[in-house]
Amino acid sequence: MSDFELLDPSGLPVGGGTGANGTADDPLVDGLNPAQARAVTTRGPALLIVAGAGSGKTRVLTHRIAHLIREREAWPSQILAITFTNKAAAEMRERIEGLLGDASQGMWVSTFHSACVRILRREAERFGYVSGFTIYDSADSRALLKRIIKELDADTYGFTPANSGSKISKLKNELVDAATHAATMNENDPRERLFVEIFRMYEQELKRANAFDFDDLIGQTVHLFRSHPDVAAIYQRRFRHILVDEYQDTNHAQYSLIRELTRPIEPEEVERLVPPARERELDASGRIPAASLTVVGDSDQSIYAFRGADIRNIVEFERDFSGAEVVKLEQNYRSTQNILSAANAVIGNNFDRQEKRLWTSEGDGERIVGFTGYSQHDEARFVAEEIEDLHRAGVAYSDIAVFYRTNSQTRALEELLIRSAIPYRVLGGTKFYERAEVKDAMAYLTSIANPYDPIAWSRLLGAPKRGVGAMAEAHLANFQEANGLSFHEAMLRAEEVTAIGPKIRATVRGLGEMLVRASRMAAGGGATDVAGEDAVPAPVGDVMKLVLDETDMIEKLRAKRDPQDDARAENLEELLAVAREFDVKQPGAGLLAFLTEVSLVAAADDLDDSSGTVSLMTMHTAKGLEFAAVFITGVEEGLLPHQMSVDEIGGINEERRLMYVGITRARERLYLTLASTRATFGDVSVAMPSRFLQEIPEGLIDWRQSPGEVTGRGGTASRALNAPRSPGSNGSWSRTRTDSTVSFSGGGGGSGSAAVSEPASGNMQSALDKWRERKRLAKEAQASGGGFPNLVDGSVRDNGDLELATGDRIRHDEYGDGRVTGISGSGTKRIAHVVFDTVGERKLLVKLAPIEKVVE
DNA sequence: GCGAAGTATTCGCGG
């Protein structure tokens, strides 16, 4: 242990013992280690707190804020603290209130998105939006993109709502809008021009709908600040201390937002301030100085590059914000040394990082447990059994978590947990608010708040089924647009749309009247139009009740036979309960606040510490959380690291950080599990152990069943736990099967090899390499055997107006020669039906298929 | 316009 203590930089004589400079009896500083104390008391324009996992950063942040307020350096209202989830925000607020009592009223503690919505709702009118704007989630964005792509016929070029959506999201995270992107694109590429058109229409439609997507929330706030310095000045003046948690996962837009908020206010803007600036707000040159910025982060835990997080934000912080000070927290108060050693070993393989080692003074603890099942089912069984054992040993279910890389891994786990009667809950995944029936009901509320939203309107028209279909919808939408009406107004005047049958016209008008009535109620006009009634907005629960009653949604579901519909009906009742609960928690907050809250819930927000259940979640969701016992499942090549990451620049390193995040969530017990076969796309394939397992010193892992011990379908070769394994040096060993040799260094139980040598021995390496080689060959064989035709190569083919007729001979890159037996479709979607000489009949998109005509 | 039946696609992580 003493070895590790030498690594503690904060132990060096900087502050000299606990409690720096005259703060000896300060409850906000007492009990902190010297580095933490410095992080709390340091003042200046900018501070970077490099906080390793479990180093007490939340404590430091809350104490720093409390310290600022208590020392009268700031009013609570001058503090803006940004956290990663709403739950973390609520927790932080609570802890600060615990330290200060009521003195903390008025702070902004929220996520980036929540803070921006708050600002945008306040300032929307200044730039062409209305305060009641809708926030589109990714499903809404995709619905909108789907319409646009259809209209532009862009699907034949391979554009889908999903791929164009993620491309737009990436650009927005870089603060690039359609016009800017158009200026930088390659004009000669028709695909790029088409994309710009999609992007442009998407922006236009969002604006027409009075809606923002998730990325807009940040980007438009930055845009607002840049185009309206007077608005920016309001917030620059107000927030004197800005603190950002998880800074390593901020993207460019978020970074820019922070930059805007920490700009000094120039004298000409100072003059326009209302109320006028006081003398003591100004510096010598007549400016209001920049707010003080504190960021907390750990570049080793940056795991959101895929949504634009830029690790440079934290790496270059000191260069970026002049006068920045840095405090490093490396002492870990969470995990045992064995867990930390594993974490250090894994992350140490990332060459592009600053050296940093977590340490603890708490002792080694238990060894990490490893297990390899022969299938994911077998793996899940082990997890369930171990959870039972842990629970019997006194570990609370709520202190146990199971992590995985992809959401699809939950199925096998859930199955076994149900069978074992272990209470669990899945965080994220198919969320409550993403369920179809819940989205249906929410569409009514969204439309009530924003009658210009076409996505919500279109959704509510069809749910429940009432005979209003695509035709009627299109006619109404035309009428709405032509007359510049809201969708509600258009519905009230449905009688004028003669293209629709009279029965449906009446249905639509009735529905419109209901929506208008609900809108008036939600706005405070009262549902009954009684003159003189106070303009008090109705509780959200009442509006929801009105919608559910009038549409009969619940009863219609109950009337169906399908048992799943009963569950759907219950979900709607649950939704009503959620709305009522919201009314109690935030009386008078109104419909908009409810919609905002629902839009911005994150996966980790569902976590309820008192639920008494085991938590299942992805490793991304697990960031910032901790549990006594953690299972990391599916530690296999192709899954962790994920296959998709292998070809990405820095992809493996990011996966390694993800592994590091997962490991460091564990306090006492860590389990690493995998399966030797895994079902994907319906068929079963061989899975190899993750390279990250190799990176953990073998002495740290107690293999209950190592990868080499698992034979194929036949189950296991040996269930004996910790059976000392034969010969082989360093506790590695091998098993011979009839067809091939499979070996893996398994640190076979307690065979005592204490050699914690980092580099794998040549023997183990080659064994793993052989395994990989075998797998690679199998893959290639499958691919060349026709299993994966038409592999995407990135280039876009265009046969132009290749004329094909029945009877023509053609040659296909993959299928060889064949004869056209028919042509269907038209324009860009023309399809050739071809019977190939070797592979039989195929349908091909004439425009894009890799074919050429053969002259006979 | 709606449901059933057949067909294509997906399983990468999230606010």
Add this chain to the structure above:
DNA sequence: AATACTTCGC
């Protein structure tokens, strides 16, 4: 393997 989308008959 399971879901999402399309096509077809009423």
